[in-house]
Amino acid sequence: MNKKTIIENDKTFIIAEAGVNHNGSLETAKKLIDAAVDADVDAVKFQTFSADRLVTKNAPKADYQNKTTDKNESQYDMLKKLELTYEEHKILKKYCQENDILFMSTPFDFESVDLLEKLGVEIYKVGSSDTNNLPLLKYIAEKDKPIILSTGMSTLTEVSEAVDTISSTGNNDLSLLHCVSNYPAQYENVNLNAMNTMKTAFDLEVGYSDHTPGIEVPIAVVAMGAKVIEKHFTLDKDMEGPDHKASLNPEELKKMVKAIRNIEVALGSSTKKPAPNEKENLKTVRKSLVINKNKEIGEQIFSEDIDIKRPGTGIAPKYKDIIIGMELVKKVKEDQILTWEAFQVE
Known part of the structure; x- marks a missing residue:
C-alpha cells in the first residue's frame, strides 16, 4: 500500500x-x-x-x-x-x-x-x-x-x-x-x-x-x-x-x-463560479434596469427615469451609465424591464 x-x-x-x-x-x-x-x-x-x-x-x-x-x-x-x-x-x-x-x-x-x-x-x-x-x-x-x-x-x-x-x-x-x-x-x-x-x-x-x-x-x-x-x-x-x-x-x-x-x-474546487443549481436563481434573484414612466420613441433616457428591480432578465444594473442619454427606438411603459432591443434599430 x-x-x-x-x-x-x-x-x-x-x-x-x-x-x-x-x-x-x-x-x-x-x-x-x-x-x-x-x-x-x-x-x-x-x-x-x-x-x-x-x-x-x-x-x-x-x-x-x-x-x-x-x-x-x-x-x-x-x-x-x-x-x-x-x-x-x-x-x-x-x-x-x-x-x-x-x-x-x-x-x-x-x-x-x-x-x-x-x-x-x-x-x-x-x-x-x-x-x-x-x-x-x-x-x-x-x-x-x-x-x-x-x-x-x-x-x-x-x-x-x-x-x-x-x-x-x-x-x-x-x-x-x-x-x-x-x-x-x-x-x-x-x-x-x-x-x-x-x-x-x-x-x-x-x-x-x-x-x-x-x-x-x-x-x-x-x-x-x-x-x-x-x-x-x-x-x-x-x-x-x-x-x-x-x-x-x-x-x-x-x-x-x-x-x-x-x-x-x-x-469543492478552488474555482469561483456559480454552482449549477445557482444558475436557475440568476434571473429571479438578480436585478435589471426598469423604466419608471411611459416613454416614446426618440426620447432620451435620463438617470431619474431608471429604477433597479428584480427580475434579472433585462439589462444588468452595471450598464446604467451606458444607457443614460441613449434614445429609444421602441416605446416603453412604466415598470417595464429594459432590454437592449429598446435601443437597437432592426
Missing part, C-alpha cells in the same frame, strides 16, 4: 482508534470493529505492546488514568490487563479483512513491530509518546511501509528530528498528525494552526489525532486541509478503563464521519 491509498484524492483517511478500549476482551474488540464498520471509517486501530517492555513495574499513571482507573494500581498493572496476544491480533486482523476495513495498530517497542510485520500490516501508526524515540522510528521506517506519526507533546524541532530519521532510511511515505496529549484535551490548548505550520515546514500531508470532547474539532481540521483524522471511540463511555470517557460512542462516531464527508463535498 502506498500513500495514494491512504490519501485518496480529496477523501480524508479516518482512523477509528479502538486503542485499549477492548479492555483485554477479544469479543469486545470484535464489537469495536463492528461499530467502526457501521460508522464507515477507513481503518480501525488497536495498540500493540507488552507491559514488560513498555513500563517499569512501579511506573505511575497519568492523572487522567488515575481518574478513570484504580488509583492504587500501577501503570504496569493497568496495561498488563490490556495486552493482546499474537493470536488475538491475528484473529482481529482476519475479522477486519472479512468486514472490509483496514486493520491498524500502534507498536510501542521493537518486538511489537516484529509482531505487526508478521501479521502483514499495511500501514504503521506511531503514537505521540514515541515521536522522540528515534531508534524505534528508524526500525519502523526500514520496513518501507507508510507511516502516520502523531506529534503530541512535541516541539517543531523534535518533529524535524523524527522526519529526518524516517527519511534517512529512504522511506518518504510519511504523514504527520498534530495532537494534544491530554485526555480529554481542552479546546484552548488545541492550537489547530500548528497543523498547517507542520505542513509548510515539512511539505508532508498532515492531519489531526483528536482527544477533545465531541466532534467539532475533527470537522474543523478537515475544513483546514487535514487529510488524516484519528479519533478514540468506545462501545460505552462508562466502561472501566483509562480511555473510555475521552472517547466517542458509536453513534457519535457515525455523526463525525458523516459530517466529515459532508465537509469534503462542500470544499
